[in-house]
Amino acid sequence: MPTKQLWIAFGAMLLMPGAISLAQALPPVPMVVLEEIDCPFTPPLGETPTCLMAELPMDHGLVQADGSLPADAAMIGVHLTILDNLSSSPDPDPFVYLSGGPGQAGSEAIAGFGGAVELRRNRGMILVDQRGTGLSEPALDxxxxxxxxxxxxxxxxxxxxxxxxxxxxxxxxxxxxxxxxxxxxxVDLSLFDTRAAALDLRAIRQALGLRHWNVQGTSYGGRLALDLLRVDPAGVRAMVLNSPLTLGSQATxxxxxxxxxxxxxxxxxxxxxxxxxxxxxxxxxxxxxxxxxxxxxxxxxxxxxxxxxxxxxxxxxxxxxxxxxxxxxxxxxxxxxxxxxxxxxxxxxxxxxxxxxxxxxxxxxxxxxxxxxxxxxxxxxxxxxxxxxxxxxxxxxxxxxxxxxxxxxxxxxxxxxxxxxxxxxxxxxxxxxxxPVATDHPVLIMSGDADGLVPHAVAQRLAEQFSNSQFVAFRGMGHDVHLNLLCGRSVVANFLDAPNEPIDRSCVDDVGRRFE
Incomplete structure (x- = not known):
């Protein structure tokens, strides 16, 4: 297939060394079939996304040591929407978006991320429809x-x-x-949880031949991102947690x-x-x-x-x-x-x-x-x-x-x-x-102090959990500060450019609650 600027070498199975003890308990990485398909939606004007369907096992526990599966293993499809970067620069570490809900699909966010020029000026994007959602198969509606x-x-x-x-x-x-x-x-409904989705992402990254990627999890996507950091730490360059759920129960x-x-x-x-x-x-x-x-x-x-x-x-x-x-x-x-x-x-x-x-x-x-x-x-x-x-x-x-x-x-x-x-x-x-996940990866946590879905204090404590994190609070803002604030998107872009350096957060002081 033509790669345009998709920085994808299909079939290059780069097996990354695991750095955490949990790796011993994880199933092997399955062999993944990636098929380019016609995008089943009308993209925004001027956008030419590439759509892929990744074939994965429904049950990662069936994967054998060589990545193969029993002949009768049930399979699922995970849909990926890939957006080019907007320049001719190399693209070694794309931005991966994990949506919330749970039950929402990344492909539904194309209108918002299609215009995210501050993020796309030097890297492409992958919008993931997590297993069971959106354009993935089956979609559990x-x-x-x-x-x-x-x-x-x-x-x-x-x-x-x-x-x-x-x-x-x-x-x-x-x-x-x-x-x-x-x-x-x-369908085994118990296999459509966060851990299964994290193992899907680990397999997809390796099938795409990507050394690493930048991961943003919004709301429930934050929980998925945290578990991905646990199952595939070597594949994460930097992580953004936007109004994130944690790995703990939300019903507290x-x-x-x-x-x-x-x-x-x-x-x-x-x-x-x-x-x-x-x-x-x-x-x-x-x-x-x-x-x-x-x-x-x-x-x-x-x-x-x-x-x-x-x-x-x-x-x-x-x-x-x-x-x-x-x-x-x-x-x-x-x-x-x-x-x-x-x-x-x-x-x-x-x-x-x-x-x-x-x-x-x-x-x-x-x-x-x-x-x-x-x-x-x-x-x-x-x-x-x-x-x-x-x-x-x-x-x-x-x-x-x-x-x-x-x-x-x-x-x-x-x-x-x-x-x-x-x-x-x-x-x-x-x-x-x-x-809790222990990591020295660079992590950015963003939260509005008027978030009615994920307590602001929970996001603050999450930031304190990591040795290499930066926390940005937005006064008077509710859920999903990245989507709703240009300042939030700019902070993310600044962080990804230099994730181990202090973020330029000069715009944050100008953010505050407003009334009509």
Whole structure:
């Protein structure tokens, strides 16, 4: 195939020496077939990506010492989208993007990374659709279920007939149907976890003939990047962890305690901002007044249902309100609207404002909708149920919920996983999976201190774990600072140019929370 500037020597199996004791316990590297395919999407104007499908074993445990597999071994495909660098410079160490979710696909990020000229000026990119996601085969979707149903915002959920409708029982039937479909198709769902995806990456790097690459993991991709650093340390030149999950469970009391902290931070930031205070007044007082009204009795709202287009009337209670507001608070862009939403709700319950259809939907639709639109629910559950649930310390989690009834009127938000994980039946990752990674590789960790999905303090502690790390905090920013901030992308580019040198972070001081 023409290589253009793809710096790929296909078939050059460079076996790198392992430097960690875990290498003794890892399976051999399989022989990988790489096939160039037509990219099954329309790329951005001016972009000419190369798409590859890497054939890999479903079960790396079946790989024999010479890299071969039993004749009847089940195989999967992992899709790679390769973007050229934008200059004629050599490209010895490409940038590899690992997306979040879990269940999101790297190929869906091509629009964002296609324009990332600060990263592509001297290196190409590989966008990975982790096993079970996106354009990989099989892609573990569940057509019966919308991914947004996993949150606690019922306004995301498909409409149902209310007459004697048992939601839990209906959910069990739908999740069971999806589980059974994949099992009957010969898929071992327990093999679509983080460790399997990390072993895929190790094999793909060697099949591409790459001495090393630079790895960025965003959100859940951070967990995958950390495990890759454990299974293939010699293949990593430098690592960026962007709003990252760690190897430990995400379902913790510390994570639940973030919601009240972030709301209080929002109120303080608005109070300190002259424009926010002038427009919206005492935001915390209005928030509490809204809560008191909705806690006393539900409010009947009329709006146009986005799915059916019909006018509907819904009784909205405080759990609906707090879940909707919390979803917006997690992300920098949607959080800018929160003071207005709270003020409008306050004026509505005071009888001074009637919300139109568009504004009702803006407030109560989930900010996560666009984020999870392409998420493959089967792969998501295979990871979450194997690595995050059941929770490690349910008593501690319950204690936080009981101490914050205003912010958790309907529980801790993990109810959907308690329902679905027994159905998904993928077992639990070994205890050794959560053991922190020790490395002297250069690592950049970036986090917003208003991140509602991954606690800022967790990212800070992760940075302290490494001997050669740099931590960059973004004041007032929510989840995924790389995607949302030019400064974040510039910091990453500066780091990759000289990963062992102090980063030029001069732009960081100009970043702060803003309000519309």
């Amino acid at each position: 569940c057509p019966e279920i919308a991914p947004s149903e996993l949150d606690q915002n019922r306004f995301n959920d498909p409409s149902t007939e209310e007459a004697e409708f048992d939601a839990d029982q209906a959910d069990r039937r739908r999740f069971t149907a999806c589980h059974d479909h994949w099992v009957e198709a010969g 009391a510390e994570a639940v305690a973030e919601r009240p902290r972030l709301f209080k931070q929002l109120f303080a930031d608005c109070a300190a901002d002259a424009n926010c205070t002038e427009r919206y007044g005492d935001l915390e007082q209005k928030f509490k007044a809204v809560a008191a009204h909705f806690q006393e009795e539900p409010v009947l709202l009329q709006f146009q249902d986005p799915q059916s287009g019909e006018t509907v009337r819904e009784a909205v209670s405080w759990p609906d309100v707090i879940e909707a507001l919390s979803g917006h608070l997690a992300f920098s862009e949607t959080a800018t609207h929160l003071p207005r939403y709270i003020a409008e709700l306050h004026d509505m319950v005071q009888g001074r404002l009637s919300l139109d259809d568009q504004e009702v939907l803006a407030i109560f639709s989930a900010a996560l909708n666009d984020v999870v639109a392409g998420l493959k629910l089967g792969q998501h559950l295979s990871v979450k149920c194997r690595e995050d649930f059941p929770v490690d310390d349910p008593a501690a989690l319950e204690s936080v919920v009981e101490a914050n009834p205003l912010y958790y009127p309907a529980g801790d938000g993990f109810q959907s996983y308690r329902l679905t994980c027994p159905i998904w039946d993928v077992g639990q990752a070994p205890e050794s999976f959560e053991v």
